[in-house]
Amino acid sequence: MNVLVVDDSSLFRRVITEALKTFPEVETISQAPNGRQALLKLQALQPDLMTLDMEMPEIDGLAVLEALKKLPNPPIVIVLSTLTHKGGHLAIKAMQLGAFDFITKPSATNAEQSLNLLREELAPRLKALRVRVNVRQILRAQPQRPPSSPPSPSATAAKPPTASAGLPPIGPTTKSTDLAAPPHSALQPEGVPASARQVRLPPPEMVLIGVSTGGPNALDCLIPALPAALEVPVLIVQHMPPIFTKSLAEHLGERSALKVYEAEHDSVAEPGSVYIAPGGRHMKLARSEQGQKIIQITDAAPENHCRPSVDYLFRSAANHFPGRAIALILTGMGSDGTLGLRLLKRHGCFVIAQDEASCVVYGMPKVAIEAGVVDSVLPLDAIADRVVARVSGRDR
Template sequence: MTVIKKLLIVDDSAFMRKLIGDFFVDVPNIEVIGTARNGQDALEKIKALKPDVVTLDVEMPQLNGLEALKLIMVDCPTPVVMLSSTTKAGAEITVEAMANGAVDFIAKPSGTISLDLHKIKDELVHKVIQATNVSVTKLRKPATLSKAANTFFNKDISTKEITTPSKPLERSVINTNNWNLHGKKKLVLIGTSTGGPRALQEVITKIPQNIMAPILIVQHMPAGFTKSLATRLDNLSEITVKEAENGDILQSGVAYIAPGGYHMKLQKVGMSVGIKLDNIEAPRGGHRPAVDVMYESASKLEEYDKLAVIMTGMGSDGTKGLKILKTTGNVKAISESANTCVVYGMPKAAFETGLVDNVEDVDDIAQTIMKYIP
């Protein structure tokens, strides 16, 4: 029997509501059951109509998308896909929305009223369908440091907030299989996609400042949003988090997030290792940055042991790169468990290779990383 999923469209523009609704006219199994003109209207419609998924505009009067999302997740938890402009304010709100339970987001191609919204039609339809399969219980789970997250954009932070992990980070010995015997430098490589911003907040904010390894992160995000993600994580973490720049020299205690639209590669710079950003090589599996590209590039660094971490996300990005890493060096791999993944795609594909050493709930990934880093 065919199951029809119900969609509610929320946007303050009648034109945009109509345009988005038209995208789903011929989509099997998705029925637009209503529209809402602002956040308050959305809350009332969600309670009355009980949709399976909501598209929610970020910038609206009366009750904006972020404020509405927080109330939705408390009063009537529902999978939400945010629609955002690429302005700095829009990007900041979107990143915070991801930390507060939104499944995913779409960047409008040309601002609040995008006459060319058809450019992202296929992506929007795909993400809405994907969101209907997400368990609401995982979205409701309180994010680490949610109090700090909720106040972050409402205050002027002049110094880095030092956060306290929810549990002690033990450096106990696990089965490292000679991992540390030869004393090579360590490199942490994290790949994630749908649900990633929230998962990264859970992991990165628990890493201590004195970690003796650089951390490279590929989060599938378009240009304009990775900078806001890096800024947010930097202000919530002990370690330094930055959007990677071409020529950055890797330093321990620093996390580098690949900018949207660029593959992140590594290259030798004298006795050091630097970051090379590439917007010429084609996307891999539709992604630029791609986890596979980062892993493949890192596999060429013989002087480093690598710790590969694959977290929540759709598809299989990272799996091919993991196979190359494992055949070219001393590598350990951690995948996020199905228990906590918003989408158990990328970690599942990695696990099925048989090359994953640890499967962990997102809450425990930071602790496992620190068990591998001496």
């Protein structure tokens, strides 16, 4: 893996380089002090991965991402951003422009601490990128094919029209899979009573979403597609640092018919509203004496190395509102969410997983599917319609 480190700080360039040197898959490391130099070096260096600072002189990180979109085989980009409100907005925008993921710049007071923090952040991302980098290297090694000659008029006339000729395709363009199975199928999780599998449950009273790497873009597709008339609250755990989740909530709120908030302690989860767990803190559900859904924010220990944790939210919903939710497990690294889904499934919760083709990282959905706790596997752009159908009772 060839890496280009782009940062206007010589200190950060050095620390990032030293962190990258500890990974055996990293073969070469080059540096650029700003976006302009990075773009000039692309042709000669052909990097597989670029670590990109957002705030730089001459050409900033967003302008670099805009330029990369025009290239046929651009490097994969991991953005480094400051842990500030502005940094959060820039990171969300970077995801929209095609960045793979983001890392917050360490605020440690010495280089060794910064090095260790960066290494911890880079390790799972480099692991998740191995297959993608291998594919990119194969594509880069293939000779460019000359453009094909246009077909002759007679050849064109002899062929029936197809979707590629500019006509709409016949049938759906995306594939969905319902993992419906007989009661004793291996797809059914252990411990799910037969009654929960066979009884028609009432429509769900909430939507629970767990998502990690690739999440900002996935949510940017999903949440605006939900109607204002959605009669249940939506609760989201997105693995993100503090401050950034507020930027994400503001961005989604501007694009959505639903009201989107960074969740606050002891607030009531209202229908037609979306609540995102604040970065660096857990979110769970409790039940009031009147049966209201109360959001609680805690600083309990991380779960699955994550805070907020998807399992933490899912487990609370299973305990306090059994059988009342529809759960979505979307793109992301690791296995966070699967244990919580097991509990939800014991009470008949319907679970949707994002399919591999539309995931940035097919980790969390894959683990959940393999654990047998998923009812339906859908491409990202088909999930909102299925959620609405389940909530309305049309899809039972």
